[in-house]
Amino acid sequence: MGIAERRERERRRRRTEIIDAAEEVFFAKGIDDATMDDVAEAAELSKGTLYLYFESKEDLYFAIAARGIEVLHGLFSEAVREQPTGMDKLNAIGYAYYDYYKTYPDYFQAVLHHEHNTTVPAEATSNERLCLSQGRAVHGLMANVVQEGIDDGTIRPELHPQLTALTLWGAATGIIQIMAHKSAMLASEEVSDDLLYTYFVTAMGFAMANVAEHT
Amino acid sequence: MGIAERRERERRRRRTEIIDAAEEVFFAKGIDDATMDDVAEAAELSKGTLYLYFESKEDLYFAIAARGIEVLHGLFSEAVREQPTGMDKLNAIGYAYYDYYKTYPDYFQAVLHHEHNTTVPAEATSNERLCLSQGRAVHGLMANVVQEGIDDGTIRPELHPQLTALTLWGAATGIIQIMAHKSAMLASEEVSDDLLYTYFVTAMGFAMANVAEHT
DNA sequence: CAGTAAACTGACCACCAGTCATATTTCATA
DNA sequence: TATGAAATATGACTGGTGGTCAGTTTACTG
Numbered sequence: 001m002g003i004a005e006r007r008e009r010e011r012r013r014r015r016t017e018i019i020d021a022a023e024e025v026f027f028a029k030g031i032d033d034a035t036m037d038d039v040a041e042a043a044e045l046s047k048g049t050l051y052l053y054f055e056s057k058e059d060l061y062f063a064i065a066a067r068g069i070e071v072l073h074g075l076f077s078e079a080v081r082e083q084p085t086g087m088d089k090l091n092a093i094g095y096a097y098y099d100y101y102k103t104y105p106d107y108f109q110a111v112l113h114h115e116h117n118t119t120v121p122a123e124a125t126s127n128e129r130l131c132l133s134q135g136r137a138v139h140g141l142m143a144n145v146v147q148e149g150i151d152d153g154t155i156r157p158e159l160h161p162q163l164t165a166l167t168l169w170g171a172a173t174g175i176i177q178i179m180a181h182k183s184a185m186l187a188s189e190e191v192s193d194d195l196l197y198t199y200f201v202t203a204m205g206f207a208m209a210n211v212a213e214h215t
Numbered sequence: 216m217g218i219a220e221r222r223e224r225e226r227r228r229r230r231t232e233i234i235d236a237a238e239e240v241f242f243a244k245g246i247d248d249a250t251m252d253d254v255a256e257a258a259e260l261s262k263g264t265l266y267l268y269f270e271s272k273e274d275l276y277f278a279i280a281a282r283g284i285e286v287l288h289g290l291f292s293e294a295v296r297e298q299p300t301g302m303d304k305l306n307a308i309g310y311a312y313y314d315y316y317k318t319y320p321d322y323f324q325a326v327l328h329h330e331h332n333t334t335v336p337a338e339a340t341s342n343e344r345l346c347l348s349q350g351r352a353v354h355g356l357m358a359n360v361v362q363e364g365i366d367d368g369t370i371r372p373e374l375h376p377q378l379t380a381l382t383l384w385g386a387a388t389g390i391i392q393i394m395a396h397k398s399a400m401l402a403s404e405e406v407s408d409d410l411l412y413t414y415f416v417t418a419m420g421f422a423m424a425n426v427a428e429h430t
Numbered sequence: 431c432a433g434t435a436a437a438c439t440g441a442c443c444a445c446c447a448g449t450c451a452t453a454t455t456t457c458a459t460a
Numbered sequence: 461t462a463t464g465a466a467a468t469a470t471g472a473c474t475g476g477t478g479g480t481c482a483g484t485t486t487a488c489t490g
Contacts, residue, residue, distance in 0.1 A: 003457075007467085014468095035446060046470045048449080057447065118396055139400045160414070162401055166393060167415050174389020178381060181333055184347050185354045186377055199375070200382050207418040218488075222436085229437090250477060261439045263480075272478065 015053050018043050019067065022060050027106040031061060031113065055125045058117070062127035065114040068107030069134040072100050076141055086149020087209055093142060094172060094201045101176050102193075112173070139165055149208075156210045168204060175200045230268050233258050234282065237275050242321040246276060246328065270340045273332070277342035280329040283322030284349040287315050291356055301364020302424055308357060309387060309416045316391050317408075327392070354380055364423075371425045383419060390415045 021043035025034045036057055040047040054060040079096035083089040101108045114131045118124065121132060142165035149155030155164075178185075179193050236258035240249045251272055255262040269275040294311035298304040316323045329346045333339065336347065357380035364370030393400075394408050 007456095011468095036448080037446075047447090048471065049469055051448065052468075115392070115396060136400060163406060163411065163414050166397060166400055166411065167390060167418060170389040170391075170393035171386035171415070172389070174385040174387070174392070175382060176385075177330070177389070178385035181330060182381060184333070184336065185351060185381055191378060196378065196381065199378050200386070203382060203422040204418075206422040222487095226437095251479080252477080262478090263440070264438055266479065267437070 018045070018050060018053055019060070019063050023064055023067075023106070026061065026064065026110075054127070059125040059127050061110060062114055062125060062131055064107070065110040066127055066130040066134055068104065068111045069114075069131060069138060071104060071107055072097075072111070073134065073138050073141065075100050076138060080141070080145060085154040086145055086147070086152050087154035087205075089145045090142075090149060090155070090168070090208065091201065091205065093145065094168070094204065095197075097172050098176070098197045108176070112177070115173075139169065142169065146208075149210075154210055155208055159208065164208065168208075171204065172200070233260070233265060233268055234275070234278050238279055238282075238321070241276060241279065241325075269342070274340040274342050276325060277329055277340060277346055279322070280325040281342055281345040281349055283319065283326045284346060284353060286319060286322055287312075287326070288349065288353050288356065290315050291353060295356070295360060300369040301360055301362075301367050302369035302420075304360045305357075305364060305370070305383070305423065306416065306420065308360065309383070309419065312387050313391065313412045323391070327388070330388075354384065357384065364425075369425055370423055374423065379423065383423075386419065387415070 018039070022039045025038045025042050028034075029038070036047050036050060039060070040050055043050070050060070054063065075096045076093050079092040080089045083092050111131075114128070115135075118128055118132065121129065124132070139162075143161040146155060146159060146161040146164045150157050150159060150161070175197060179196060182191065182196065233254070237254045240253045240257050243249075244253065251262050251265060254275070255265055258265070265275070269278065290311045291308050294307040295304045298307050326346075329343070330350075333343055333347065336344065339347070354377075358376040361370060361374060361376040361379045365372050365374060365376070390412060394411060397406065397411065
């Protein structure tokens with residue numbers, strides 16, 4: 001009996017279509033200015049139908065954020081491949097994150113929104129949980145890379161993999177966020193985003209790299 | 216003719232009273248849940264009056280953020296005093312920022328909100344501009360401290376004061392932001408906020424401190 | 431005691447997230 | 461093929477909110 005399966009498949013497709021439409025609308029107008037009526041029109045559905053697939057506007061945006069995290073995870077996996085040492089991999093991840101921000105600024109924004117607006121997992125919506133679990137995957141990937149670097153001697157052995165991953169993630173996110181309004185800070189100086197980020201990655205390199213590599 | 220002056224004084228006082236009321240309401244319920252009617256009631260004024268003093272709800276929140284930045288600037292100034300070297304001052308600022316977050320989490324939140332929701336200065340509200348100029352003051356203070364450290368040999372001489380200040384500010388903010396939902400990441404590990412932040416400051420110390428101090 | 435300017439009011443408007451009674455479509459069963 | 465039940469979809473409606481504005485009150489002046 002393949003009918004139930006087809007129904008399930010169609011339900012998934014509809015869900016995907018709604019997220020596609022929502023991306024279009026949310027990314028074009030921004031979350032605050034976009035309305036659920038806009039999304040409904042873009043999806044060629046009535047507003048009520050949207051609420052059969054998503055708990056709320058917020059939940060729908062979380063679904064987009066989940067996509068965003070998935071994309072990011074893919075980029076990280078790719079960046080890590082072909083890098084010889086743990087430290088090299090960590091650097092590659094650092095730049096992959098920046099590329100991500102530049103290539104998918106709207107996804108970046110959505111992921112950020114999720115990070116800001118998530119509280120206790122107990123009362124989280126389904127898509128919020130999805131984001132959380134995917135976020136854990138990314139975090140795990142980073143922590144593993146740090147461990148690898150410790151093992152191969154390219155990263156300071158006294159570092160704590162999980163803590164280091166968390167620190168790098170937070171710091172990099174902070175740097176990227178400040179880029180948007182840095183013009184207000186650096187009055188006369190002409191500083192490009194690239195320079196600022198490279199500056200940051202270099203600094204983190206100083207902090208993480210194993211100096212006593214002559215063991 | 217002191218009447219105009221008194222009028223001006225009273226206008227300022229009313230403005231202050233409104234911000235006081237808004238802080239109470241916004242901090243208690245959070246920006247999204249708090250309404251302008253709530254603020255009006257707390258201020259014992261009609262809603263319309265609020266709009267004689269502030270352009271919008273957002274603008275009113277910016278006024279609170281401006282207070283927050285002022286408080287922060289005071290803490291930084293105090294932290295810097297009595298520290299012998301530039302690097303010591305930088306460290307003191309790092310911990311002062313964390314203290315600020317712990318002591319005035321609501322101000323921290325308001326400042327963050329401003330940083331996220333500010334775009335081009337051209338179409339900024341008056342209180343938004345206020346935040347920007349006060350932000351520049353804090354940034355300037357930090358940049359000066361870095362310069363001082365370079366001059367007294369405690370900070371790497373090749374560092375760029377403004378860029379370094381920006382990097383540290385962004386990174387520290389990112390770390391603090393990630394604290395709020397770190398539990399989702401560090402599943403089993405028991406990591407306190409204090410530990411995480413100390414970990415971060417230590418790392419930044421590695422990155423900034425002048426290793427060749429035996430000149 | 432008018433006249434006027436500033437401060438203040440609150441009913442009102444436009445807009446929007448979310449709901450729900452109703453309608454349509456799909457499919458199993460006889 | 462007819463029937464009805466389950467799944468899916470609809471859109472008018474509601475409650476609540478940011479912001480407005482015509483009118484009122486208050487404070488001062490000549």
